[in-house]
Amino acid sequence: MRERQPRGGPFDRRLVRELPVVRLALGASVTLGLVSTAAVVVQALALAHLLAGAMPGAHSGDRAAEFAWLGAAVALRALAAFVAEAVARLGATAAKADLRRQLLDAALASAPTGTGTAPGALATVAGRGLDALDVYLGRTVPDLVLAAAAPLALVVAVGALDWLSAVILLVAIALFPIFGALVGRASTSLAAERWHQLEALGRQVADVFAGLPALRALGRSAAQRERIARAGEALRSASQKTLRVAFLSALVLDTLASVSVALVAVPLGLRLLDGSISLSAALAVLILVPEVLLPLRRASAEFHESTEGLAAADAAFSSIGAARPERSTRAATACSGRAATACSGRAGRGGEVPDPALVPVALRELQVMFPGRAEPVLDDATLVISPGETVALVGANGVGKSTVASLLLGFSSPTKGSVTAGGADLRDLDLRQWRRKLAYLPERPTLVRGTLADNLRLAAPSASDADLHAALAKVGARRLVARLPLGLSTRLGEGGRPTSAGERQRVALARVMLRPASLYVLDEPTVHLDREGEEAVLEALHGVLEGRSALVITHRPAVLAIADRVVVLRGGGFVPVLQQSHDPRRTSRRMPHTKPVGDARPPGGGVLPCAPVPA
Amino acid sequence: MRPGAGMSSLELGRRRLAPAAASGALAAICGIGLLATSGWLIARASERPPIFVLSVAIGSVQAFALGRGVARYLERLGVHDLSLSRLGALRVRLYDLLEPFVPGGLEGRGSGAVVSGFVSDTELVAEGLAKRLGAAIDVTASVVIGAALACLVQPVLGALLAAGAGAVVLGALGSARLARPGAEAEARLRAELAEAVVDALRSAPELVAYEREDLLRERLSEVRRRSMTAARRRSTGLGLGRAAGTLLSGAAMVAVVGAGLAVHDEGHLSGVMLAVVAFVALSVFDQVAGLASVLGDVDASRAAARRLDVLSAARRPAPEPAVDRSPATGPIAAALCEVDLTLGGNHVLQGVSLEAGSGRRVALTGASGSGKTTALHALLHFVSVASGRATLGEVDVSEMTREGIARHVGWMADETHVFATSLADNLRLARPAASDAELVEVLDRAGLSSWYASLPDGLATDLGSGARAVSAGERQRLGMARALLAEGSVLLLDEPTAHLDPVTAPEVLSELLEATGDRAVLIVSHEPDIGRLVDAVVTLGDPSGDTAGWGASGASEIMGPSGPSPLGSAAKSRQRGVEASPGSSEVRAVGRVDQSGVQPCPRS
Secondary structure, three states: OOOOOOOOOOOOHHHHHHOHHHHHHHHHHHHHHHHHHHHHHHHHHHHHHHHHHOOOOOOOOOHHHHHHHHHHHHHHHHHHHHHHHHHHHHHHHHHHHHHHHHHHHHHHHHHHHOOOOOHHHHHHHHHHHHHHHHHHHHHHHHHHHHHHHHHHHHHHHHHHHOHHHHHHHHHHHHHHHHHHHHHHHHHHHHHHHHHHHHHHHHHHHHHHHHOHHHHHHOOOHHHHHHHHHHHHHHHHHHHHHHHHHHOHHHHHHHHHHHHHHHHHHHHHHHHHHOOOOOHHHHHHHHHHHHHHHHHHHHHHHHHHHHHHHHHHHHHHHHHHHHHOOOEOOOOEOOOOOOHHHHHHOOOOOOOOOOOOOOOOEEEEEEEEOOOOOOOOOEEEEEEEEOOOOEEEEEOOOOOOHHHHHHHHOOOOOOOEEEEEEOOEEHHHOOHHHHHHOEEEEOOOOOOOOEEHHHHHHOOOOOOOHHHHHHHHHHOOOHHHHHHOOOHHHOEEOHHHOOOOHHHHHHHHHHHHHHOOOOEEEEEOOOOOOOHHHHHHHHHHHHHHHOOOEEEEEOOOHHHHOOOOEEEEEEOOEEEEEOHHHHOOOHHHHOOHHHOOHHHHOOOOOOOOOOOOOOO | OOOOOOOOOOOOOHHHHHHHHHHHHHHHHHHHHHHHHHHHHHHHHOOOOOHHHHHHHHHHHHHHHHHHHHHHHHHHHHHHHHHHHHHHHHHHHHHHHHHHHOOOOOOOOOOHHHHHHHHHHHHHHHHHHHHHHHHHHHHHHHHHHHHHHHHHHOHHHHHHHHHHHHHHHHHHHHHHHHHHHHHHHHHHHHHHHHHHHHHHHHHHHHHHHOOOOHHHHHHHHHHHHHHHHHHHHHHHHHHHHHHHHHHHHHHHHHHHHHHHHHHHHOOOOOHHHHHHHHHHHHHHHHHHHOHHHHHHHOHHHHHHHHHHHHHHHOOOOOOOOOOOOOOOOOOOOEEEEEEEEEEOOEEEEEEEEEEEOOOOEEEEEOOOOOOHHHHHHHHOOOOOOOEEEEEEOOEEHHHOOHHHHHHHEEEEOOOOOOOOOEHHHHHHOOOOOOOHHHHHHHHHHOOOHHHHHOOOOHHHOEOOOOOOOOOHHHHHHHHHHHHHHOOOOEEEEEOOOOOOOOOOHHHHHHHHHHHOOOOEEEEEOOOOOHHHHOOEEEEOOOOOOOOOOOOOOOOHHHHOOOOOOHHHHHHHHHHHHHHHOOOOOOOOOOOOOOOOOOOOOOOO
């Protein structure tokens, strides 16, 4: 129902430039369109001869031959139509698949940095968004290209029969885009304001739907039903006014098309009176006239519909552009995904990758800017994690805590400042080797498709089954394995679908604890766990982190108990917290391992493998 | 209305259909008339009659040419008017349909995305209607008028023309059906792809950290490959549709001309009239042959209509009674008594009992998925209990209407929706009669006084213009303000501090709970210190704490064969409650047997 004029023409050149399959499919479509046009000419001539032969006094000719021509032309047109449609649609699908692959590759490369398009938005661009290309590439673009070629080919055919009709049609063809553009421009500016009204009305409707739960609870849903009805009626009448203007261009072009039939037919009739043209030629011209302007009429209708396809192409290309890692003068700013291979090329330069359990890891005078945000996320922020130290990082949502994790993992680099390990800048290190010394628990851990054991071994490929069982016991998931039909070999769905958020968190925790790392970067380790689960996990974590360095991002005060130091991220900088004043209970809960271990154990026992650490 | 009917079917008002159909018929008359008259003009002119014989035809050709564009224009407007009024009706109907299902009734996916998906489905259905209706009018009008004209000339030719057109229509419908499974598979794969994309992007950091980037692309490329197969099937169907349209209409054209020549040879048809019939047929078949591509376009709208039909056939999670039996206004208690509740086949609550009396604050805690939000929804009668009772002032909520429940209960959802209207209107939803002073006061109590002071137009500030973006924390506090303003004596708060940082959250929470006065408060919270702020803590989920969060329902663990005894569970909860809330006077535990002494269920 939207009929906006595409800005800057109906083509996106990037589609042809970047996607070879589009060139191929377009070429095939246009060739087949011209073949079909030739068949139309044959069909018109055969039909005209048959009809002319039936006139009194006319020589009826070889009817069988004419019918054979007619049949052959129809068959050829049908074949061309089949191939053209299939090729165009398949071409569109292939182009879509290609674009989707480019889009996802680029997005995956930038995904760990957290700077790319949001996953939901990207899924929309890659899914529903690109589907708009189906119609655009499958029909709109071939029709538009054919509209440039077929009418001229037909005019040549008409010219061979009668030059005067050809001239009239040429004038009509020339007027077509001129009229279209004039009326289109006038109606666009008239309609532009109305579209805003329509969008506002549409938003009103969406707003009521989005707030429906609240309205129900407040007993006001019946009253708001009226608002939907009113907005719908307002939308209808506003749309009608808009469409009255928007359809004007179609009115002008339709009229031009039918008037040119009349303008050709009447002179043909008058010239037949004085015998200056043969009947069969005149009939053939008349049959061909509607065909001449048909591609143009179709194209003008498609022209409006190209907006959606253009928007889809543009969204895809700009997502690809945004996701492509930028190159800075010093090094690639994003070293991940495929780009990681390029980054590892500098492996030799920094020499041996330092062990973060033995040397301090320092974030110095960091400044991090996000695209589209004026304020830096981190500004002149400095934090040093000493060897063997566990630092807890707290702060409000959206303050940039996860960005710090991303910097430590080398997913992204600071705009200013540096991340160093024992004095070596991360940008000079082989990031793959660096990450091998790290264990990472993201804010939203994932389970990949595969068995429970596969999922656990992601982080520690050489772990034995006994190691896996021990790690699961540490996070209080012993009973899970007992309950699963195939134990460790049970397959878990993508996204961990058969499991709950709490289960997923525990598997991820077990995974991270299995990893023999020197620096642990844990983003909200105890989220989704209840209080007792949290205590058991913290106790186990405390054991694992002994002698290793760690940065633990958290919202939960209980987690602070296992930290040597607490830092708040606020206003772009790290602010140390005096431990005693922050949490008065801290002293009493300082050592979770001093509590009797059995307290957190499920009934029936089960030995937690982490031995109590001497206080 | 019968379930399943209405959303996808063409329910059209005759009053609105008439203008569209009439102008469509006029357009068909002009279109056919233009070619037929031109054909007559040329054929007759070849017989060299006096020029005045042709003058009427010349005039008609010009009139038809001009009339056709105007008639088409009017038809387009009529069809769109119809589809837009249908869209309005569909939205109201969708509102009625969705109302009982939000929140939480849409197979557990009551999210805003699902709702907005349904809203755009109504647009697709209306758009599909415009396309199908336009095509139906054009095809019907030109076939009827063309066949009638041909009949006037020679009945046999009229019948042949109608039969040929029928064959073309059947061919178009058949090939559309051929393409449909492919299109449907593509739609399914599109959803799968969206999921795969989100999964891949979310898991990217972890898998890159573990050097397993290969796993990211594996599933994506598999979905892509299957999409290609489906697309091939759809493309073949569409191609066959166009080919069938061209072939059948061409063959019908040949048949009409062949039959016309035969009749002509028998002397029953003049050469001029044969030409007229041929041009009528050309015009009709030209119109009909385009049907296949229109039918190929409306797949998306069919799929949308089907989604809406599924929704309209779904069982309502909590039917509303006709008569409101809600108790008189005044202090009342909210209670769940031995409640079992199932959502989408999962046992979410089992044997849950709890009570919040006037002036008492009860916290509801437990792992994610243990049914805390669902317990609140049961009290709001958003969902029905499978067994047991959810009561307000000892009246079962299933015997209360929405308005009745709203009179007694204020609710703060886990996500607050801020309506695109003024601040005052947003708040007055909870109490339309509230004075400006009351609104300002409640903003203050929700901790929004400095935010309010910063607003350009005070209470009249438009919160939907985008100029005044409301942050997640502010939105949550607005939800608090709304809940505090609601008149009910029961307050249900769903994670009121979820979007606040751990330093400010406890402060806000204690201020909020102070502001609740003598209301009965049930609060879902993950705050570890919640026990200090409330009179009682109820923990949902597996009492052992070890496997909380495993399985579809934590609560089901109580009933499981491996679960500990109810006694153990109560003892554990008591111990936990005391540890978390030294100030609390009593602890209510969850289980089949309530061990804490106070019994919310009336003894029978």
